[in-house]
Amino acid sequence: MxxxxxxxxxxxxxxxxxxxxxxxxxxxxxxxxxxxxxxxxxxxxxxxxxxxxxxxxxxxxxxxxxxxxxxxxxxxxxxxxxxxxxxxxxxxxxxxxxxxxxxxxxxxxKPSFKTTPSRGHDKEKKHLIQDTEYLKQLGVLDKNGRVLKDKGDKFKQINKFVEVIESLIKNSELNTTDKPVKVVDMGSGKGYLTFALYDYLSTQLKLPTTITGVEVRQDLIDKCNRIAKAVNFENLDFQLGYIADFSLDKTNILIALHACDTATDDAIAKGMAAEAELIICAPCCHKQVRKSMLVNDELDSVLQHGILKERQAEIVTDAIRALIMEANGYKTKVFEFISTEHTGKNLMIVGEKKKQNPNPQQYLGEVEKLKSQFGISHHYLESLIS
Structure with missing residues (x-):
């Protein structure tokens, strides 16, 4: 035998x-x-x-x-x-x-194992971010490390976000270098995702990481800086500023989650100007394109209803954003990063910088087609990079 x-x-x-x-x-x-x-x-x-x-x-x-x-x-x-x-x-x-x-x-x-493992198929998912002191201080977990009753969706959102980051980092050059990783979180809010990202990159991946959270509410900045100091996150800080006005030097990762309307475009433009290897956005509201859409006869039956027009404006807005990023040398992906049962703001746009810039006209031509089809005079992101 x-x-x-x-x-x-x-x-x-x-x-x-x-x-x-x-x-x-x-x-x-x-x-x-x-x-x-x-x-x-x-x-x-x-x-x-x-x-x-x-x-x-x-x-x-x-x-x-x-x-x-x-x-x-x-x-x-x-x-x-x-x-x-x-x-x-x-x-x-x-x-x-x-x-x-x-x-x-x-x-x-001799056997390495004394007992057989569980034979169950649907095992409870192991979260990348679990019982951490900062999540207790941020009000996501109680003092015993259990998820608070009204924070279950937020806890799932935090872990799903880190999962997305994990897959992006694993396949990027950022995971194969000892050089410092600079991250800027535009519109960091209460800091849930900012803290989790710092924890994952610095504590788990052991990457030399610096993260700056940019926020317009001073009380949130003070609270997040206080917690960062308490948990010894030395290279995590939060600063006062608006996305459009914030001065951004060369950055590795640019994040803008739930920045309202054209603030997402400001963040994308800042990221591209800073030559970020990764740009990660989860847009929130799409007023600029919706207001400028002129319904033609062919689309009248679809866009005569307010909710359908609103959703179509979201699709067109983000499609143009992705095309403009492609034209500027970024490979883009647009996807639902978490179920709508956890948050309605669940669309994510990810841009990964390419080593070679493509012919931009291929993508800018598609932008013009969409603008013509939906009667859009301009997209705000165009004005930021022209």
Whole structure:
């Protein structure tokens, strides 16, 4: 019996006698490919045993769940053809398989695990931001670290925001350098997301981080600076200022969450001028474009209702913002970053600076088409960068 067949037999036995913990496949034969690792675990989905395969690619993870018999059909070629190392963990023994060319070996050692993990599929999500002192002082958690009754949506929003940042940072050059990361949060408000971002970048990723929150309400600035000092966030500070007037030097990350109407455009323009690697916006209200929209006959049946006109104005406003950012060298994504049940202000625009500037006319031409179609004389962001 080949070593590969022996490993599969041990794997099958561990499933049958419920001693299976985990199987990992690593060191791909195609070292230049995107698939780097596969992690296999056992889960019960609708009371039926499945094997969950997490395909870990260079830039993302893909999870697929298979019934046991189907799983073996998928696993066999991965071991025989695609990966050179496999580690099978059971509560009875660990098995290490290694293949080098035509030679392969399989050895067993004492088990690393004494008990099997939970077989549940729908596990409670582990939050990136959990029991922290600043969230207690900001009034999100109580003194025991539990989410306050009326702050559940805010707690989810904070963690979802950090998840978005995590995915952006992981795939950027900011995560591969020791240079200081400068972040400016335009319109930081009560500071929930600003504190969480500093915590994640500085405490968890260990990046040398400086964050400035810009806010127009002095009482919020004083409170946030007091909390930052109390929790020893030395490079987090809050300053008084309006987005449009705030002087911004070269910045790595520019954030503007829920800046009203054209304040979002001010923030985007400031970010592009500061050559920010990342610009992250969650717009709030879209009055400027809505007021200037002239309904033509073709769109009259759609835009005659106020709520539909308002939503169409939001779509057109943010579409033009994304196109203008593209024209200025940013790869953009527009997406819903959290469910509407938690906040109605749930659209996010992300711009990642490209290494090469494209031909801007490709995108500016699309801007002109949208303006013509909806009878818009101008978009405020255009006036800021012209």
């Amino acid at each position: 080949s070593k590969e067949a022996e490993l599969l037999t041990e794997f099958q036995s561990s499933i049958d006698n419920d001693s299976f913990v985990r199987l990992t496949l690593s060191k791909p034969v195609d070292s230049a490919g995107t698939l780097k690792k596969v992690i296999i675990s056992l889960a019960f989905i609708k009371r039926e045993a499945h094997l969950s395969f997490v395909y870990r690619h260079k830039t993302n993870d893909v999870t697929k769940n298979f019934k046991i018999k189907e799983a073996f059909n998928s696993l066999k070629p991965l071991i025989e053809n695609d990966f050179q190392i496999a580690n099978l963990f059971t509560v009875k023994a660990d098995f290490q398989y290694e293949r080098n060319g035509s030679k392969s070996r399989l050895r067993s050692t």
